[in-house]
Every structure is written in C-alpha cells, then in structure tokens.
Amino acid sequence: MSGTVRLTAAQALVRWMTAQHVEIDGVATRYFAGVxxxxxxxxxxxxxxxxxxxxxxxxxxxxxxEQG
Structure with missing residues (x-):
C-alpha cells in the first residue's frame, strides 16, 4: 500500500486551506478563520x-x- 490519499478537487482545496498558517509577531495562527x-x-x-x-x-x- 502506497499511502496515497484520494480526494475530490473540493476536498483537496479545503484540506489545503486548513493547512495554511501565518506567523505574526512570533505567533502562528490559521490563515483562513472560516469561509x-x-x-x-x-x-x-x-x-x-x-x-x-x-x-x-x-x-x-x-x-x-439581497433577496434573502
């Protein structure tokens, strides 16, 4: 078994978004807080x-x- 993970394009995008972090003043935080x-x-x-x-x-x- 190769350890390959099969994802849809949407799952891959969301996984990438949750993996992004930024460091500000020495504190690492998530880049995307939500969508x-x-x-x-x-x-x-x-x-x-x-x-x-x-x-x-x-x-x-x-x-x-604007419709609701």
Missing part, C-alpha cells in the same frame, strides 16, 4: 460536503443575497 458561502451558486454539492467534513477547524458562515 462565507452563498449555497446555490457554483459547485455547491462537492464544496459543501468538503466543508462539512472540516467544520470544526474551518467554519462555514452562510451569507445571504
């Missing part, structure tokens, strides 16, 4: 599923359009 989403636009099924899997480390905030 805003307007579900119903774009690749919602795959991205939504990927975000659900990491909701403890990368919270998703639901944005609304």
């Amino acid at each position: 805003w989403a307007i579900f119903g636009h774009g690749n919602v099924a795959a991205l939504g599923e990927a975000l659900t899997g990491v909701r403890d480390t990368l919270p998703t905030y639901r944005a609304h359009s």
Whole structure:
C-alpha cells in the first residue's frame, strides 16, 4: 500500500486551506478563520460536503443575497 490519499478537487482545496498558517509577531495562527458561502451558486454539492467534513477547524458562515 502506497499511502496515497484520494480526494475530490473540493476536498483537496479545503484540506489545503486548513493547512495554511501565518506567523505574526512570533505567533502562528490559521490563515483562513472560516469561509462565507452563498449555497446555490457554483459547485455547491462537492464544496459543501468538503466543508462539512472540516467544520470544526474551518467554519462555514452562510451569507445571504439581497433577496434573502
């Protein structure tokens, strides 16, 4: 077994986002504190599923359009 991890594009993107850190004044912190989403636009099924899997480390905030 090679240890290969198979991910969708959305899962790979979300995994990459959760791995990013920045150091400010000697303190390392996450680069992405969370994401805003307007579900119903774009690749919602795959991205939504990927975000659900990491909701403890990368919270998703639901944005609304001007219609509601």
